Amino acid sequence: MNFCSECGEKVRFAVPQGDDRPRYLCDACGVVHYQNPRIVAGTLPVSGSKVLLCRRAIAPRKGYWTLPAGYMENAETTQQAAARETREEACAEVALANLYTLIDLPHINQVYMIFRADLIGSFDAGAESEEVVLFEEHEIPWDTLAFPTIEETLRHYYADRCNGLFPLHIGTITPEDRERYFGSA
Amino acid sequence: MNFCSECGEKVRFAVPQGDDRPRYLCDACGVVHYQNPRIVAGTLPVSGSKVLLCRRAIAPRKGYWTLPAGYMENAETTQQAAARETREEACAEVALANLYTLIDLPHINQVYMIFRADLIGSFDAGAESEEVVLFEEHEIPWDTLAFPTIEETLRHYYADRCNGLFPLHIGTITPEDRERYFGSA
Numbered sequence: 001m002n003f004c005s006e007c008g009e010k011v012r013f014a015v016p017q018g019d020d021r022p023r024y025l026c027d028a029c030g031v032v033h034y035q036n037p038r039i040v041a042g043t044l045p046v047s048g049s050k051v052l053l054c055r056r057a058i059a060p061r062k063g064y065w066t067l068p069a070g071y072m073e074n075a076e077t078t079q080q081a082a083a084r085e086t087r088e089e090a091c092a093e094v095a096l097a098n099l100y101t102l103i104d105l106p107h108i109n110q111v112y113m114i115f116r117a118d119l120i121g122s123f124d125a126g127a128e129s130e131e132v133v134l135f136e137e138h139e140i141p142w143d144t145l146a147f148p149t150i151e152e153t154l155r156h157y158y159a160d161r162c163n164g165l166f167p168l169h170i171g172t173i174t175p176e177d178r179e180r181y182f183g184s185a
Numbered sequence: 186m187n188f189c190s191e192c193g194e195k196v197r198f199a200v201p202q203g204d205d206r207p208r209y210l211c212d213a214c215g216v217v218h219y220q221n222p223r224i225v226a227g228t229l230p231v232s233g234s235k236v237l238l239c240r241r242a243i244a245p246r247k248g249y250w251t252l253p254a255g256y257m258e259n260a261e262t263t264q265q266a267a268a269r270e271t272r273e274e275a276c277a278e279v280a281l282a283n284l285y286t287l288i289d290l291p292h293i294n295q296v297y298m299i300f301r302a303d304l305i306g307s308f309d310a311g312a313e314s315e316e317v318v319l320f321e322e323h324e325i326p327w328d329t330l331a332f333p334t335i336e337e338t339l340r341h342y343y344a345d346r347c348n349g350l351f352p353l354h355i356g357t358i359t360p361e362d363r364e365r366y367f368g369s370a
Contacts, residue, residue, distance in 0.1 A: 001190045005209075005218070008188035008195075018312075021258065024190075033190070037257055038221045039296060072222055073206065077289035077357050078296060099287065099353060104262035111224060111263060127203075168284060168353055172262050 006031050037109040041081035042069020043117040044153055045094050050134035051154070052119055054089045056146055057130040061181070064146035067114060067153060068092075082115045090132045092123035097166070101153045104172045112149045116157075116166055148177040191216050222294040226266035227254020229338055230279050232304040235319035236339070239274045241331055242315040246366070249331035252299060252338060253277075267300045275317045277308035282351070286338045289357045297334045301342075301351055333362040 001024045004011050009028035016023055016032050024033040044067055045052040053065045068089040072081035079096055086094050094117035103112040125132050135141075137158055145151050156169045186209045189196050194213035201208055201217050209218040229252055230237040238250045253274040257266035264281055271279050279302035288297040310317050320326075322343055330336050341354045 003188055003190055003193035005186045005188055005190045005196075008193050010193075011190075034256065035259055036223045037259055039224065071219065072296075074220055074222060074294045075291050077291050078287065079289075079355070080291075099355065102263065102284065104264075106260050106262050106265075109259040111257075170264070170284065 001033060001035075004029060004031060005033065035109075037106075037111050039072040039078065039081070040069050040110055040112045040149075041072045041078050041085060041115075042067050042112070043082050043086045043094050043096065043115050044100060044157060045086060045090065045092060045117050045119040045123075047119040047134055050136055051140070051157070052090060052092065052123060052132060052134055053141075054125070054129040055131045055133070056128065057125075058128050061146035063130065064144050065141050066146040066150050069112070069114065072113075078113055079115065082113070082117075086117070087126075089126045089129050090123045091126050092132070093120045094118060095120055099168050100166055101149070101156060102168060102170045103149045103152060104170075105149070105178070106172065107175045107178070114149075114153050146181070148173050148181055186218060186220075189214060189216060190218065220294075222291075222296050224257040224263065224266070225254050225295050225297045225334075226257045226263050226270060226300075227252050227297070228267050228271045228279050228281070228300050228302040229285055229342060230271060230275065230277060230302050230304040230308075232319055235321055236325070236342070237275060237277065237304055237308060237317060237319055238326075239310070239314040240316045240318070241313065242310075243313050246331035248315065249329050250326050251331040251335050254297070254299065257298075263298055264300065267298070267302075271302070272311075274311045274314050275308045276311050277317075278305045279303060280305055284353050285351055286334070286341060287353060287355045288334045288337060289355075290334070290363070291357065292360045292363070299334070299338050331366070333358050333366055 004026035007029040011024040011026050013022050068086040070085040097116040100116040101114045123132050160166045189211035192214040196209040196211050198207050253271040255270040282301040285301040286299045345351045
């Protein structure tokens with residue numbers, strides 16, 4: 001951030017009076033520009049013994065496999081966001097079950113929220129997917145998953161499926177976890 | 186938003202190519218300025234049969250009672266945010282239990298995440314609180330609660346306490362719910 005989005009003057013990065021961390025401040029109009037984490041909402045769509053994955057057609061991690069998920073938009077709920085992303089990436093309708101994984105990525109200011117869901121009817125590759133496929137557990141492409149959040153969600157799912165209980169799992173992805181996927185970038 | 190925060194030129198509000206909703210666009214440098222919901226993280230601090238509430242010393246809803254909660258910051262986890270807000274507003278340490286309420290407020294682009302927590306040790310009014318008090322159920326100031334999210338969380342808590350089970354509750358606050366607190370503003 002270089003300029004005030006309200007008045008167009010230069011901003012500076014400093015701790016406001018009464019605050020305890022630096023913010024982008026506009027001395028011209030007085031606005032403090034707060035920056036906050038973003039929610040990535042998505043689903044784990046299940047059909048019988050199979051799980052739906054999408055092969056990404058866009059960067060980052062083009063060609064790698066993911067659960068349908070993306071940034072939550074203003075004016076929608078978390079569940080609407082999860083269902084919308086599933087519709088956009090997999091052309092699929094789902095019946096949401098419970099919130100299944102809540103994963104913080106503090107180093108990139110993201111919070112993943114993945115809902116377990118039942119796939120309803122057909123599916124197809126959306127604009128951001130090269131292909132969309134239902135996988136049995138032994139077919140999951142563990143070595144070509146797109147993000148550590150996806151791996152963590154799938155590992156919980158197959159561990160929980162033995163018991164038939166799917167409680168919410170809360171976790172944190174570290175820079176080291178992420179490095180396994182993105183290299184040192 | 187009036188100006189591009191990257192280059193300082195005027196932005197326009199229009200649907201980008203390949204997108205399906207309007208964004209603030211900078212024709213000068215090409216940046217699309219996405220805007221996303223913010224997380225409000227907090228706790229329901231419990232001490233024996235009592236619940237801790239804070240009387241707000243700041244707007245909005247100055248003088249009304251709330252659970253300790255506030256905007257999640259970049260570079261922290263949801264649980265760190267909930268504990269930090271509790272420390273700041275109630276000078277209290279807590280041991281977090283489960284995520285207890287997840288409440289969407291799509292008309293103001295917020296997602297509340299309240300964790301059930303055990304109060305540890307002492308407490309006091311932080312800078313944003315006029316006073317901090319432990320309440321028995323029959324003492325809860327229902328008519329002077331600050332926000333509908335707080336009322337919803339407390340109602341779930343007292344309903345669940347009979348059973349000793351505290352599952353995650355997911356809900357949505359509508360403009361009508363909010364109007365009961367804020368009037369027609």
